[in-house]
Amino acid sequence: xSDEVILQVKDLxxxxxxxxxxxxxxxxxxxxxxxxxxxxxxxxxxxxxSVTNLSIINLIPMxxxxxxxxxxxxxxxxxxxxxxxxxxEIRGNKISMIFQDPMTSLNPFLRISTQMVETIVLHQGLSxxxxxxxxxxxxxxxxxxxxxxxxxxxxHQFSGGMRQRVMIAMGxxxxxxxxxxxxxxSALDVTIQAQILELMQELTRRLGTAVILITHxxxxxxxxxxxxxxxxxxxxxxxxxxxxxxxxxxxxxxxxLIRSVxxxxxxxxxxxxxxxxxxxxxxxxxxxxxxxxxxDKVMDICKKKYPPTVPFEKEQSAACWLYAKEAQNA
Amino acid sequence: xxxxxxxxxxxxIPTIFVIITLSFFLIRFAPGGPxxxxxxxxxxxxxxxxxxxxxxxxxxxxxxxxxxDILHGDLGPSFRYRDSTVNELIGQSLPNxxxxxxxxxxxxxxxxxxxxxxxxxxxxxWQDYTFMSIAVVGISVPLFVVxxxxxxxxxxxxxxxxxxxxxxxxxxIKALIMPAITLSFPYFAYIARLSRASLLExxxxxxxxxxxxxxxxxxxxxxxxxxxxxxxxVVSYLGPAFSGIITGSIVIEQVFAIPGVGxxxxxxxxxxxxxxxxxxxxxYSLILxxxxxxxxxxxxxxxxxxxxx
Ligand SMILES: Nc1ncnc2c1ncn2[C@@H]1O[C@H](COP(=O)(O)OP(=O)(O)OP(=O)(O)O)[C@@H](O)[C@H]1O
Ligand code: SF4
Ligand SMILES: [Mg+2]
Numbered sequence: 001x002s003d004e005v006i007l008q009v010k011d012l013x014x015x016x017x018x019x020x021x022x023x024x025x026x027x028x029x030x031x032x033x034x035x036x037x038x039x040x041x042x043x044x045x046x047x048x049x050s051v052t053n054l055s056i057i058n059l060i061p062m063x064x065x066x067x068x069x070x071x072x073x074x075x076x077x078x079x080x081x082x083x084x085x086x087x088x089e090i091r092g093n094k095i096s097m098i099f100q101d102p103m104t105s106l107n108p109f110l111r112i113s114t115q116m117v118e119t120i121v122l123h124q125g126l127s128x129x130x131x132x133x134x135x136x137x138x139x140x141x142x143x144x145x146x147x148x149x150x151x152x153x154x155x156h157q158f159s160g161g162m163r164q165r166v167m168i169a170m171g172x173x174x175x176x177x178x179x180x181x182x183x184x185x186s187a188l189d190v191t192i193q194a195q196i197l198e199l200m201q202e203l204t205r206r207l208g209t210a211v212i213l214i215t216h217x218x219x220x221x222x223x224x225x226x227x228x229x230x231x232x233x234x235x236x237x238x239x240x241x242x243x244x245x246x247x248x249x250x251x252x253x254x255x256x257l258i259r260s261v262x263x264x265x266x267x268x269x270x271x272x273x274x275x276x277x278x279x280x281x282x283x284x285x286x287x288x289x290x291x292x293x294x295x296d297k298v299m300d301i302c303k304k305k306y307p308p309t310v311p312f313e314k315e316q317s318a319a320c321w322l323y324a325k326e327a328q329n330a
Numbered sequence: 331x332x333x334x335x336x337x338x339x340x341x342x343i344p345t346i347f348v349i350i351t352l353s354f355f356l357i358r359f360a361p362g363g364p365x366x367x368x369x370x371x372x373x374x375x376x377x378x379x380x381x382x383x384x385x386x387x388x389x390x391x392x393x394x395x396x397x398x399d400i401l402h403g404d405l406g407p408s409f410r411y412r413d414s415t416v417n418e419l420i421g422q423s424l425p426n427x428x429x430x431x432x433x434x435x436x437x438x439x440x441x442x443x444x445x446x447x448x449x450x451x452x453x454x455x456w457q458d459y460t461f462m463s464i465a466v467v468g469i470s471v472p473l474f475v476v477x478x479x480x481x482x483x484x485x486x487x488x489x490x491x492x493x494x495x496x497x498x499x500x501x502x503i504k505a506l507i508m509p510a511i512t513l514s515f516p517y518f519a520y521i522a523r524l525s526r527a528s529l530l531e532x533x534x535x536x537x538x539x540x541x542x543x544x545x546x547x548x549x550x551x552x553x554x555x556x557x558x559x560x561x562x563x564v565v566s567y568l569g570p571a572f573s574g575i576i577t578g579s580i581v582i583e584q585v586f587a588i589p590g591v592g593x594x595x596x597x598x599x600x601x602x603x604x605x606x607x608x609x610x611x612x613x614y615s616l617i618l619x620x621x622x623x624x625x626x627x628x629x630x631x632x633x634x635x636x637x638x639x
Contacts, residue, residue: 059542061534063454084548092544099543104536108635109558118554119544154634170544 006177006210007033007056007095012070014048014055017063021283025051027234028070033178038204038211040221040242042257043231044279049214052231053180057091058082093123096171100183102163106155112139113151116170123174135173142169143199161192165199172203179204180212185220197224219261222246227315230254233280233290240316250310250318252295289321297322335627342619346612349619350400353611354393357604364409364602383409400612406605410598416609419594424576424613426496427590431576433506434514435568438575441514442521443564449522450529450560451552461522468519477512477585484508494587509586513579517571521564529560562632569625573618577610 014026026048033039041049054060056072058079072079074095079087099105107115113132116139120131132151139147142165155163164184171179181200185193201224204211215221221228221242228245230238230253238251249255256275277294289295289302302321310323364383365376380386384395399406405416445465449458485493485508492505532538533556541555542548580592591610598606630636 057543059539088545088547090545091542092546097540097543099536099540101536105540107537107541107555107559109633110554111634114554118546118550122545156635167540 002035004035005032006035006075008071008073008076009052009056010071010073012052012055012072013068014051014060014065015068016065018283024234024282024285025065026055027282029231029234029236030070031229031236031239033210033212035177036208036210037227038201038213038225040225040228041212041214041231042216042218042221042228044216044275046279046282047231048234048282049231050182053097053182053212053214055080056180057095057097058087059091089123092119092176093174094176095178095180096174096176098164098167098171098179098181098184101187102160102167103187105167106163108155111152111154112158112166116151116166116173119170120173135169138169138173139166141172141203142166144169160188161196164188164192164196168196168200168203172207172209175207176209178210178212180214182214183216184213186216193220200224217261218245218257222261230257233285234282235290235319237291237320238316238318240312241314244312244314244316248312248316250312250316250323251291251320252297252322253291254318256294289319334630338623338626342623345619346615349615350397350608350612351393354396354608355389357602357607358389360602362602364604383407396608405609405612408598408603408606410601410603410606416605419606420591420609420613423589423591423594426588427592428576430506430509430513430582430588430590431572433510435517435572435575437510438514438517438521438571439564439568442518443525443561445518445522446525446529446564447557449526450533453530458526462526465519465522468515469523473512473515473579473581474585476515477508477582480508480512481585494585496588505586509582509588512585513575513582517575520571521567524567525561525564528563529556532556532560535559558632562629565629565632566625569621570618572621573614576617577614 009032010030012026012029013024016023016025029048029052031039041052043049051060051065055067056079058067060067067080070080074090079090082090106112113135116135117128117131120126120134121128124131124134126134136147136151139151144150144162144165150158155166158166167184171181179200184200185196188196197220200211200213203209211224213221213225218228225242228240228242229236230245230251232253238245238249238254245254246258249258253275256273259273260275275294280290280293282290287306288304289298289307292298292302295302299321307319307321308324309317309319311317312323363385365371365379377386384392396406403417405420408414408416408419411419445461449461452458481493484491491508495505497503497505538551538555541551546554577591577595579590580596582588583590583592591613594606595610597603598610
């Protein structure tokens with residue numbers, strides 16, 4: 001990881017207009033990604049993790065979606081205002097994505113070779129034969145046995161874990177600067193999850209690729225990520241270096257997430273902890289801390305105003321009234 | 331692969347056998363008979379007729395001799411059209427219906443797919459609304475309304491097409507245009523809606539999102555990743571559609587005076603013309619079963635997930 005910032009998301013807002021109103025799926029998200037860094041985005045279902053990352057490469061279905069504000073600066077250039085051609089130059093080439101469900105993310109009608117070669121031909125300007133050689137090489141790196149043979153097969157001839165390896169090989173085939181992995185293991189068997197994460201970590205380290213890893217579980221990001229952003233109801237509520245987050249979580253939601261990670265060094269008596277209550281509906285949220293109905297430290301002001309983001313030592317910060325000066329004055 | 335095709339083909343034979351056998355007995359158990367509507371015919375004449383057509387013999391014996399005949403390709407004499415055999419009656423009318431039906435289905439498929447693609451790509455734009463309104467009309471307005479409207483405009487007002495009649499002479503082909511369009515209309519509407527719906531589903535699928543995330547141009551995404559999966563349901567539909575459309579439509583035949591097989595179908599049922607009904611059942615089920623067979627094979631070529639064992 002270097003100090004060079006390659007991606008800067010500034011006050012990103014992505015809204016969906018549905019019959020019931022406006023879903024503020026992402027509402028003012030900002031973060032930075034450095035070259036070679038691995039950043040974890042953690043949060044419950046519906047917190048806006050996927051929408052944040054689809055917004056980065058401008059793949060939000062519009063309508064119903066709309067990017068209502070903000071900037072996504074890739075090497076200082078705003079991807080949200082780029083022409084379709086410019087952005088296609090980046091997709092799959094400089095920034096590539098791996099999705100949650102490997103069973104549906106590959107086209108069932110096309111051979112693996114077709115799907116891998118088309119990307120390499122497009123972005124690397126290689127011939128079809130050269131591209132296929134490159135694709136086979138990538139499959140080998142991704143731990144697929146007999147890749148020269150397997151490459152001519154169809155997705156249904158691969159297991160879930162193998163397909164995710166194919167997706168990783170495909171995602172890294174153009175040597176991207178950023179790999180966005182949206183819950184790459186949550187559709188897989190527990191035993192395979194660790195293998196896939198290890199593979200991703202090893203390959204991206206070797207290639208110097210920065211990673212944005214999206215997940216439900218703090219447990220997954222703990223071993224892999226340099227930095228963690230915790231998302232709740234469309235906003236980042238806490239961020240910091242991984243050690244900081246685990247050693248001194250500030251936001252009550254982060255504390256809850258940490259308590260709900262299964263731990264090997266502790267005898268778990270009874271059921272695993274889970275945060276009580278449901279994540280809020282992000283339609284027409286009033287101005288308040290969206291976590292207050294589930295928070296055990298809730299105060300009056302939490303119900304009236306969204307908390308400001310308070311910085312701590314080093315890189316950590318949290319949006320919570322517990323730490324805000326205004327709260328004492330109010 | 332070829333072994334699969336052969337095995338699949340052989341399995342059609344028992345299907346057809348069962349259809350023929352069931353129909354044979356079902357028809358016989360329906361009330362009435364081929365000679366029951368002939369009033370004032372002396373009992374003796376009926377007796378003679380029954381004898382002539384072997385209807386006085388035990389039913390199972392009749393069945394066996396009928397099966398023997400059709401194995402030789404002989405569908406027997408018509409009970410009603412006394413001078414014609416069933417082979418002749420179907421031989422004269424079926425080719426007309428097949429020609430008209432094929433043209434209509436090709437029209438319906440080409441136009442239906444084109445409209446389906448445009449509507450899916452322009453979902454909720456005016457193109458989509460326009461085409462889908464036309465499709466609703468196509469599905470809900472009956473042919474005996476569509477046909478006469480076309481006749482009114484193109485034959486009686488504009489005089490560019492003949493009012494009705496079958497291919498005769500140089501102007502002949504023109505006579506096919508209006509009946510083919512009319513006949514194709516509901517099929518077109520159905521195919522348009524079917525392909526639109528399934529294309530929309532594919533457009534929203536994960537693998538199309540993957541294709542876009544790879545930076546492919548939208549045109550490549552559509553042609554390489556969307557169309558094949560999106561049009562598969564149309565392929566499945568074409569089997570039954572083809573057997574339905576070429577076995578004639580009595581409405582079209584009445585409106586446009588076409589010597590097709592549909593009219594014979596209806597007449598034979600009303601007349602309890604046993605041999606003719608059976609002839610039609612056999613022809614229809616052969617076509618249906620064969621078309622489904624062809625569709626299965628084609629589908630197998632298009633969808634790699636289908637295994638041949
Ligand atoms: N196409 C869409 N139309 C309407 N609302 C949408 C759409 N896509 C996402 N949303 C809404 O945006 C919010 C955030 O969704 P998002 O998929 O980003 O959540 P997530 O954090 O990735 O959750 P998960 O862990 O379940 O993947 C949700 O409330 C969701 O209902
Ligand atoms: S702002 Fe208030 S309700 Fe929200 S997390 Fe902090 S203490 Fe809890
Ligand atoms: Mg998601």
